[in-house]
Amino acid sequence: MSIENEIAAPHLKxxxxxxxxxxxxxxxxxxxxxxxxxxxxxxxxxxxxxxxxCAVSRTVVREAVLALSNKGLIDAxxxxxxxxxxxxxxxxxxxxxxxVSRLLMQPGGIRxxxxxxxxxxxxxxxxxxxxxxxxxxxxxxxxxxxxEAAIDDSERFYQTDIAFHAALFEVPxxxxxxxxxxxxxxxxxxxxxxxxxxxDRNRSNFIAHKEIFDAILMRDPDRAExxxxxxxxxxxxxxxxxxxES
Amino acid sequence: MSIENEIAAPHLKxxxxxxxxxxxxxxxxxxxxxxxxxxxxxxxxxxxxxxxxCAVSRTVVREAVLALSNKGLIDAxxxxxxxxxxxxxxxxxxxxxxxVSRLLMQPGGIRxxxxxxxxxxxxxxxxxxxxxxxxxxxxxxxxxxxxEAAIDDSERFYQTDIAFHAALFEVPxxxxxxxxxxxxxxxxxxxxxxxxxxxDRNRSNFIAHKEIFDAILMRDPDRAExxxxxxxxxxxxxxxxxxxES
DNA sequence: TGCTTCGTTTGGTCTGACCAAAACAGATTA
DNA sequence: TAATCTGTTTTGGTCAGACCAAACGAAGCA
Numbered sequence: 001m002s003i004e005n006e007i008a009a010p011h012l013k014x015x016x017x018x019x020x021x022x023x024x025x026x027x028x029x030x031x032x033x034x035x036x037x038x039x040x041x042x043x044x045x046x047x048x049x050x051x052x053x054c055a056v057s058r059t060v061v062r063e064a065v066l067a068l069s070n071k072g073l074i075d076a077x078x079x080x081x082x083x084x085x086x087x088x089x090x091x092x093x094x095x096x097x098x099x100v101s102r103l104l105m106q107p108g109g110i111r112x113x114x115x116x117x118x119x120x121x122x123x124x125x126x127x128x129x130x131x132x133x134x135x136x137x138x139x140x141x142x143x144x145x146x147x148e149a150a151i152d153d154s155e156r157f158y159q160t161d162i163a164f165h166a167a168l169f170e171v172p173x174x175x176x177x178x179x180x181x182x183x184x185x186x187x188x189x190x191x192x193x194x195x196x197x198x199x200d201r202n203r204s205n206f207i208a209h210k211e212i213f214d215a216i217l218m219r220d221p222d223r224a225e226x227x228x229x230x231x232x233x234x235x236x237x238x239x240x241x242x243x244x245e246s
Numbered sequence: 247m248s249i250e251n252e253i254a255a256p257h258l259k260x261x262x263x264x265x266x267x268x269x270x271x272x273x274x275x276x277x278x279x280x281x282x283x284x285x286x287x288x289x290x291x292x293x294x295x296x297x298x299x300c301a302v303s304r305t306v307v308r309e310a311v312l313a314l315s316n317k318g319l320i321d322a323x324x325x326x327x328x329x330x331x332x333x334x335x336x337x338x339x340x341x342x343x344x345x346v347s348r349l350l351m352q353p354g355g356i357r358x359x360x361x362x363x364x365x366x367x368x369x370x371x372x373x374x375x376x377x378x379x380x381x382x383x384x385x386x387x388x389x390x391x392x393x394e395a396a397i398d399d400s401e402r403f404y405q406t407d408i409a410f411h412a413a414l415f416e417v418p419x420x421x422x423x424x425x426x427x428x429x430x431x432x433x434x435x436x437x438x439x440x441x442x443x444x445x446d447r448n449r450s451n452f453i454a455h456k457e458i459f460d461a462i463l464m465r466d467p468d469r470a471e472x473x474x475x476x477x478x479x480x481x482x483x484x485x486x487x488x489x490x491e492s
Numbered sequence: 493t494g495c496t497t498c499g500t501t502t503g504g505t506c507t508g509a510c511c512a513a514a515a516c517a518g519a520t521t522a
Numbered sequence: 523t524a525a526t527c528t529g530t531t532t533t534g535g536t537c538a539g540a541c542c543a544a545a546c547g548a549a550g551c552a
Contacts, residue, residue, distance in 0.1 A: 020324050020535070046502060057537045059305070062503090063312055070316035071344050078266050079503065079544060087352075092345045098317050099338045106333075112422050116366075119418070123369040172365070176358050266504070292533055303506045308535085325513060325534065 025054050025064035033073065033084055043081035044074060071095060089179035100187055110191060111236075117184050118232050121168065125212055125228045126221040128171045136171045137217065143167040144213050147206050157202045158192070164209050191239050201238065208234065271300050271310035276319065279330055289327035290320060317341060335425035346433055356437060357482075363430050364478050367414065371458055371474045372467040374417045382417045383463065389413040390459050393452050403448045404438070410455050437485050447484065454480065 029050070032038045044050070047065065051058045069076040072091040076082040085091060103109050128136065143164040150156035162185055169181035208231035215224035275296070278284045290296070293311065297304045315322035318337040322328040331337060349355050374382065389410040396402035408431055415427035454477035461470035 022535090048502075059308075059536065059538095062309070063535095065503095066309055066312055067316055070313060073345070073348075076503095081502075081545090087345060087348045089349060092342050092349060095345060096338050096342055099319070099333060099341060102319075102333045103335060103338060112420050115418065115420050116422050116426070119369045119373070120366060122372075123365045126368075127365070172361065174358050174361050176362050180362070268504090294533075305505065305507090309504095311534095322534095327514085327533075 020063075021056050021060045022063040022067065025050065025056060025061055026067050028054055029064065029068060030073065038084045040084055040086040042084050044084065046081075089176050090182060093179055093183035097186075104187065110188070110239075113184075113187060114232075114236060117188070118229060120180065121165070121232065122225045122228055124168050124171065124177075125216065125224040128168060129216045129219050129221040129224040132171055132216055136167075139167045139170065140164070140213050140216065144206075144209055147209055151202045151206055154202060157205075161205060161209075168212075195238055204234070205231070266309075267302050267306045268309040268313065271296065271302060271307055272313050274300055275310065275314060279319065284330045286330055286332040288330050290330065292327075335422050336428060339425055339429035343432075350433065356434070356485075359430075359433060360478075360482060363434070364475060366426065367411070367478065368471045368474055370414050370417065370423075371462065371470040374414060375462045375465055375467040375470040378417055378462055382413075385413045385416065386410070386459050386462065390452075390455055393455055397448045397452055400448060403451075407451060407455075414458075441484055450480070451477070 029038075029044065038044065044065070045053075047058050047061045050064075051061045054061070065074070065076060065082060068074045069082065072095040073085060073087065074082040075085045100113075104113065128140075132140075143160065143166075147157065147160040147164050150160045165185075166178065166181055169177040171177075208227065211227040212224055212231065215221075215227050275284075275290065284290065290311070291299070293304050293307045296310075297307045300307070311320070311322065311328055314320045315328065318341040319331060319333065320328040321331045346359075350359065374386075378386075389406065389412075393403065393406040393410050396406045411431075412424065412427055415423040417423075454473065457473040458470055458477065461467075461473050
């Protein structure tokens, strides 16, 4: 109870940067995670314990834990012990969720997001048309079949629709892409859900999917891109209509 | 001092969801911002004041403020009054910064991110080639000129290089795109900065820029995309080399 | 073995206090 | 009058100790 007190010594204003004590605790926990002392899924030490080992008050520990939670490094459901969370690409998008939803509120926000999606997915289908392997084709075929089988069940159609696009995002075998797709669907879902589900719309959407797939099969990037753009443009029109109605 | 106490009443376990008191304060401040009571750039009420109006302790207010800060809704430099921050697309990317940097550490992380950039920018130059307006062309031409003029000044070349790509991201007139570009450059900058700056590399990079620009000028999407891909692939090779050396 | 029970741990909140830095207002000076 | 210095007040950052309710865990019971 003599050595470790240096840490708590509050008299020195650290060189250039402002360091709140919470930042140190934050860093400390991060290092625990990086060094493997705290494995993925493991619960953090209790707040009281951390406050002891870091020689700070529990207030500070709470701040650090909250920051950890907000940054998606740990999973802190209220009432439960915080759990160390593996840093994957999905969590990155989840942490921006609240900001994004605010951005989508402002005029044109949804359109802007949707446009980037068109952009990415256009590039995606081009690439798929150029270099999709057998497995990719098979996955797309399966997704397409499931989509066709669900034409009369709007709820299932919605799911298989998403799954078809998801299959596209799998083609580059880049773990970022599925995360991006997930983010798009979750952010744009509120707009989709207000659309009426009509079987003939399902049919036309399925046809659009099929055109994309066929173009990929024929290794025709231009046609694939065009089909994709038509498809998404049509989807946007439907969303806009449901906006006008409300 | 009688009515508002209902809020503080801690006896009822709210229906389904867990609500920490901090969430209420969080929400309260968010509404203050949305309703315009707190304009952009305005300082928040003091913690003590908020704790009074919300009938909670300062502890809770601090937690809420910290959460606001972590989500990028306010700008809370330590020691200063928190400032309401306009929700723009840049802040969205900034809030993921710490998570992303951790993701980039893991094997292949940088490559995966870089690949998505190639994807987006490929789509970008295609679009530019297809529908860039006079202003876009002029902006690109200016950026290209500045780039050429800086060939012998590696530091300035680096800046104009970024500026050229930035001009590309401006073409769609989608406010998300410049933010995306900014995020890419800031995340990939650490890799770039370790590269040796050689004038002949500058020259070849400039030539690559010129090829992209010329293809756009000739409204040739395929050539533009190919030039862009070659350019970025070469850039990646350079990065890889500097990796091997270290 | 499976389930209930009851003390313990732990997160969430509150109170009240202290310090140093920032903001402010007033006096002083150029 | 404008700029500067100075002292007071406000405010954020931190601490200590306390209470509650829910989660946890182990002992006890069926």
